[in-house]
Amino acid sequence: MIVLGSFFAGLLGSLTGLGGGVVIVPFLTLLFHVDIRYAVGASLVSVIATSSGAAAAYLREGYTNMRVGMFLEVATSIGALSGAYLATRIPTAAIAILFGLVLLYSAWTSIRPEADLSASQAPDHLAGLLKLDGSYPTPEGRSDYHVRHVPGGFGLMYSAGVLSGLLGIGSGAVKVLAMDRVMRIPFKVSTTTSNFMIGVTAAASAGIYLRRGYIDPGLAMPVMLGVAAGALIGARILPGAPVRTLRIVFGVAIATIAVEMIYKGIGGKI
């Protein structure tokens, strides 16, 4: 049952670009009544598996901006440590409510149409110093872009790291927000670079979860295998899939889950 559910979480996560983590934690806590800390631990491990697996393909296609990724990983990995420390200090009900709010935001980004804001930007001094500007493949050949608002993006990445370490998700939605909306990086580069960073972000807090004993082998095993298989198949069928429809259906579904998480959290039932 857990393998099958995790399989669909991985499949949907890779088809919609949101990752499996946002589905895994509510799935385990609401359906199987697993303690949210075990669920977060299991989710973190599966998040590393899917992001590292997908990163290989994106690196080959040449979308990922490695320098942007590695520079921003400073913020996300420190954020992830903060999140993992917070996880033991705040009540599980509060984690559930926060999770619900992040889910609502993810649902909104899933349904909202994609707008590319990166067109014709002037070079930014700080981004130039950090050698962050890059180019990416388009149908008309490689297209150059400039990165902007580095401090704002860096700050938002820290928050993405905190959420990842606290909730066991990749927080890809917040990472894409920081790169696409704030730093004005092309959407396709933002999503692939976000995926590239998720493995490192999750690894920063997964170590702490493992040492604390929050990663149970009996639970993490089916979740990780199910999500990995789902993500693998998702990546294969992605080119022909009705992505737009899937994103809307998925968005509505996680909005519903979000409301239930918040409701249970407020009622103290998690």
Added chain:
Amino acid sequence: MTTSTEQTDKQFELLLGKLLRAGVVLAVAIVLAGGLLYLVQYHGQAPQYGIFRGQPTDIRFASDVLRDALSGGGRGLIQLGLLLLIVTPIARVAFSVIEFTIKRDWLYVATTVVVLAVLIYGLGSR
């Protein structure tokens, strides 16, 4: 940026991609093997994940995980696979440190060293 550095960048990206994929494939294989062993050993016992207990301390530390895995424990083998999975992105950062050192890109040597330090701290602290 000149064409030659762009080419070495590209080669490096492909190398990192292969490293990540190899780490995940190996980790999944070990977890799968451990999972099968675990199911045989714990057949018929219903797990209790609704009550939070934390794990026994003997599977929390890297050296204990290794010992448990080698002694044929399914749980230990799964933990070993999970540990390998966590180490995979860390290895990617370590490789980046070496690559940027070869390129004498000191700004990014510093950046990746900071990330590596944070990750190792995360793996070693409670």
